[in-house]
Amino acid sequence: MRRSTLYRMIVVLMLCAVPLLIAAAKVGDDAPEFTATASNGKTVRLADYRGKYVVLEWHNNGCPYVGKHYNSGNMQRLQKHWTSQGVVWLTILSSAPGKQGYVTASEENDYLTKEQAVPTAALLDPTGEIGHLYDAKTSPQMVVINPQGVVIYSGAIDDKPTTDLQDVQGATNYVSLALEQAMAGKPVQTPATRPYGCSVKYRD
Amino acid sequence: MGGSCVKNKMERRHKSRCSSRALTSVAAVLFFAAGARAASAPIPHGTLELIAENQSIAPGHEFHLGLHFQLEKGWHIYWVNPGDSGEPPRVKWQLPAGLTAGEMEWPTPRRLGTATIVDFGYEDDVMLMVPMHAEAGLAASGPVQLGAEVRVLVCREMCIPGKAQISLTLPVKSQTPVPDARTAALFAAARNALPHPSPAKWRLSVADGGDSFLLSVSLGQHVAQATFFPLVESQVKDAAPQQFAVLPGGFRLTLRKSDQLLKPIERLKGVLVLAGVRGYAIDVPVTASKADAGEYGSSDGDRPAFVAAVPQSGTAVGDSRATDGALKCAATKAKPTAKDF
Numbered sequence: 218m219r220r221s222t223l224y225r226m227i228v229v230l231m232l233c234a235v236p237l238l239i240a241a242a243k244v245g246d247d248a249p250e251f252t253a254t255a256s257n258g259k260t261v262r263l264a265d266y267r268g269k270y271v272v273l274e275w276h277n278n279g280c281p282y283v284g285k286h287y288n289s290g291n292m293q294r295l296q297k298h299w300t301s302q303g304v305v306w307l308t309i310l311s312s313a314p315g316k317q318g319y320v321t322a323s324e325e326n327d328y329l330t331k332e333q334a335v336p337t338a339a340l341l342d343p344t345g346e347i348g349h350l351y352d353a354k355t356s357p358q359m360v361v362i363n364p365q366g367v368v369i370y371s372g373a374i375d376d377k378p379t380t381d382l383q384d385v386q387g388a389t390n391y392v393s394l395a396l397e398q399a400m401a402g403k404p405v406q407t408p409a410t411r412p413y414g415c416s417v418k419y420r421d
Numbered sequence: 422m423g424g425s426c427v428k429n430k431m432e433r434r435h436k437s438r439c440s441s442r443a444l445t446s447v448a449a450v451l452f453f454a455a456g457a458r459a460a461s462a463p464i465p466h467g468t469l470e471l472i473a474e475n476q477s478i479a480p481g482h483e484f485h486l487g488l489h490f491q492l493e494k495g496w497h498i499y500w501v502n503p504g505d506s507g508e509p510p511r512v513k514w515q516l517p518a519g520l521t522a523g524e525m526e527w528p529t530p531r532r533l534g535t536a537t538i539v540d541f542g543y544e545d546d547v548m549l550m551v552p553m554h555a556e557a558g559l560a561a562s563g564p565v566q567l568g569a570e571v572r573v574l575v576c577r578e579m580c581i582p583g584k585a586q587i588s589l590t591l592p593v594k595s596q597t598p599v600p601d602a603r604t605a606a607l608f609a610a611a612r613n614a615l616p617h618p619s620p621a622k623w624r625l626s627v628a629d630g631g632d633s634f635l636l637s638v639s640l641g642q643h644v645a646q647a648t649f650f651p652l653v654e655s656q657v658k659d660a661a662p663q664q665f666a667v668l669p670g671g672f673r674l675t676l677r678k679s680d681q682l683l684k685p686i687e688r689l690k691g692v693l694v695l696a697g698v699r700g701y702a703i704d705v706p707v708t709a710s711k712a713d714a715g716e717y718g719s720s721d722g723d724r725p726a727f728v729a730a731v732p733q734s735g736t737a738v739g740d741s742r743a744t745d746g747a748l749k750c751a752a753t754k755a756k757p758t759a760k761d762f
Contacts, residue, residue, distance in 0.1 A: 316578065381572075409655075416535070
């Protein structure tokens with residue numbers, strides 16, 4: 218009896234400790250599963266998109282690096298182009314309440330309308346759970362997941378780590394490059410880069 | 422106006438609703454002043470001035486200018502390797518013919534940020550020095566104007582990009598330049614804040630330990646604490662705790678590799694700060710891991726030479742062959758292995 222209690226305690230301790238010990242996903246790893254509420258009220262499960270390419274876009278509407286890609290229309294163009302190719306595009310908002318970039322569902326819906334942004338869904342992640350699963354450091358950090366559920370790209374949106382709108386043109390877009398190469402059956406040539414931008418405004 | 426909107430919002434520490442357009446329109450003001458110390462230009466939550474060490478420029482001589490940043494409490498700017506987020510200041514010089522600017526000299530940075538996102542930079546008051554060269558053929562005539570357009574990202578919990586136009590005017594004289602007493606203290610402090618050359622008696626080695634670099638330093642004395650700042654981004658995992666172990670007459674730091682590092686590196690360069698005080702520039706060859714190599718490994722490495730920090734352009738890692746290989750290997754791994762824990 219005492220022994221089984223001890224075992225039970227050990228099992229419980231292990232189960233509690235495991236999530237803290239799992240390293241965040243990096244390129245080549247299985248993309249960690251998550252369930253989230255989208256700004257449109259729907260529940261989104263990553264697992265539901267197995268068999269499709271999925272793009273994750275970390276977002277913060279007050280970050281000037283994010284502003285560069287929305288004010289230039291670059292992010293909207295990418296969303297439109299890739300979702301029309303069957304890619305699932307998930308914008309993720311990991312800012313904690315009270316911090317820059319935190320929005321309610323209706324504020325996010327207003328933002329999407331105003332910016333004419335067309336992600337598949339915008340996911341509310343105020344606890345930062347999804348952000349930490351993917352070790353998201355910045356907005357706009359980008360992750361690409363292949364149809365088998367493996368992370369094939371994580372890092373910057375492009376090779377111009379600035380806030381200058383004019384740097385969008387002529388930049389090499391790593392997300393498009395990864396998708397194009399993977400869809401052509403080629404290895405992704407640049408699978409990991411430093412994700413430039415503003416730090417993600419986590420709760421800590 | 423956009424600037425005041427931003428500033429008021431920031432001071433109340435509220436979420437900024439100002440558009441990014443307004444944020445980027447932060448004032449770019451042109452100041453002219455004679456002498457080694459020009460008026461300062463505003464940057465977000467601080468000021469920036471261009472100052473000179475000497476009262477005049479002498480043809481054929483090197484001299485130093487300084488970009489002197491003064492920031493409001495809690496705000497920071499970035500080192501040449503900004504860490505997990507942010508961006509270092511960038512300078513576009515506007516110089517008369519015969520004058521050229523060298524590479525920025527970066528003071529030893531500090532670790533900033535949170536438990537999960539760590540940046541490298543400077544708070545409060547910092548001066549970035551730039552060596553300038555005056556050609557021998559530069560005519561000793563009237564005063565010349567030296568200008569710089571500086572783009573700088575200033576952050577606290579949030580980041581504001583700023584742009585400032587700064588300049589100063591100096592006479593060109595053939596006699597040996599005289600230091601300017603008004604700026605002497607600032608240049609002395611800036612030199613003291615630069616990473617020092619590491620002493621010749623030090624023995625350093627870096628072993629590739631798989632998911633970490635093991636940096637061992639034998640310096641013939643007890644050291645209670647050390648921090649390493651990698652000069653090149655995407656080599657070391659910035660937010661990972663640097664495991665410190667005392668060795669006889671020195672120490673070892675275990676530095677987790679960056680997830681973005683997909684191919685081996687030949688050398689580890691950066692700044693080593695001992696006991697939170699003095700920074701030393703180090704540049705050490707990376708050797709294969711040797712489990713039986715003893716406390717300091719068998720390689721002493723090169724004698725650490727002072728390395729002037731050189732801005733690293735581009736963020737991509739590796740060439741295509743190396744990264745392809747790494748991706749294929751990694752992709753065959755279905756689950757994280759014990760090594761990842």
